[in-house]
Amino acid sequence: MRTRRGILYPVAGAPTMNSRKRLKLSSPGFNFFNILPDDIVLSILVRVGSTADCPADFVSALATCKRFNDLGLNSVVLSKVSAETFAMKAESWSACVHRFLQRCSDAGNVEAAYTLGMIQFYCFQNRRNGAALMAKAAIRSHAPALYSLAIIQFNGSGGSKNVKDLIGGVILCARAAFLGHIDALRELGHCLKDGYGIGKNITEGQRFLIEANARELAAICSKHSSGFMSGHRLRGANPAVTCSHLISDFGFNLPPPKSHPSNRFLASWFADRIPDPALRVCSYAGCGRPETRMHEFRRCSVCGVNNYCSRGCQARDWTMGHTKSCSPSVRVLNINAGAQ
Incomplete structure (x- = not known):
């Protein structure tokens, strides 16, 4: 029997569409992964890539199946891959690794742009391309890239001694310091105290050095909160006098920080x-x-x-x-x- 719209009423005892779907889902060998939308799979891969602690974490996920491999190379995933995903050793460098870093950089990954820029600038002496990649990351407020470019300007790296740009180095260093980069804070403090590339201001330089020590101590305490402060105490009463000293000068045994x-x-x-x-x-x-x-x-x-x-x-x-x-x-x- 048909309705006014021409749709047949279900025959008594015949399986409906929902019941057929349930029968198909309950059939042996059915793969639930195949019915997941691509958006969900992409969100899973973004999570895996952004929390990877080593290259193997991300590579093993891509090697799981063809669908993971295809969607894992999506620009949405590559733009969120963590910095540790690019932590390869020198002997592992190859054309495939270079293409992967370039692809991540093209997808908007600032860590990939910075890493590839450093490798191009220092390892392969491709100064122009390396500096451009680091600048690409610096534009996106990547503090290590800003600080690295500041070092290049201070030293005149890649050119003669006369190409140093002290003012440009101070500006880049100030931007990285504003983002909380500890080494940039310390560098800027010494520049102000010595009048290096900027007007001499001893008081302001001391303030930056104190802030660098405070940020360093806070970062270490957050990573080693249990028992780090026990058995240590600061020696020296006036922080304005000892501001140029480091945390280790006050009796702290600092663990080595993890490099980029x-x-x-x-x-x-x-x-x-x-x-x-x-x-x-x-x-x-x-x-x-x-x-x-x-x-x-x-x-x-x-x-x-x-x-x-x-x-x-x-x-x-x-x-x-x-x-x-x-x-x-x-x-x-x-x-x-x-x-x-």
Whole structure:
């Protein structure tokens, strides 16, 4: 029997559409994953990529099935992939890795743009493309990219000594400091105290150095909240007098901070392949930046042995153990050995 719209009434005992669907869903071997909408699968992959702790976490998800592999390379997913997904070692570098980083960068992933920019600038001496990729991340308020560009401007990396742009470096450093970058805060504080690229303002420089120490201590306490403060106390009453000191100078045993994946890649890349033996690598193990010309980096003013690309790396290395090995006698011994 038909209705006015021409639709047949269900025959008694015949399975309806819902009952047929239930029969199909309950049939053995039915895959519920196939009926999930693509939007849900994409949201799952975005979550996996944004929380990945290593490249294998994301790669193993893509290798699960063809659908994951196809949707995992969607621009929505690639734009949200975490920085640790790009934490590959130097021996793992290949054309496929380069294409993946470039694809993530084209999708709008600032971490991929920054990582690929650092590799291009320092490892392959492609200064123009590397700086452009870092600038692409810096425009999106990526603090490490802003600070790296500031280091390039301060040192004149990739050019002669005369191409240094101290004012540009201060502006980039101030932007990174505004975003809470600890090394940028410390660098800006020293620039203000020394009048380096900016008008000299000792009081304001001291304020930035105090804020850098406070942020560093807060970051460490948040990661190591249990038992870190026990057995430690600050020595020194006036913070205005000791503001240029580091947290480690007050008796704190600081755990080594985790470097950005791009810095870890540079450290492994230049561990055994310095393009020029006369060029030096930053003495802070967590940096990995090499000199782009001779005598680009600053020497430690006490021992004269260690070289640093920035004040931030010098402060990090001092905290990590240079305070114990730094001695004027080391420099005297090296000078005497060179004279002989």
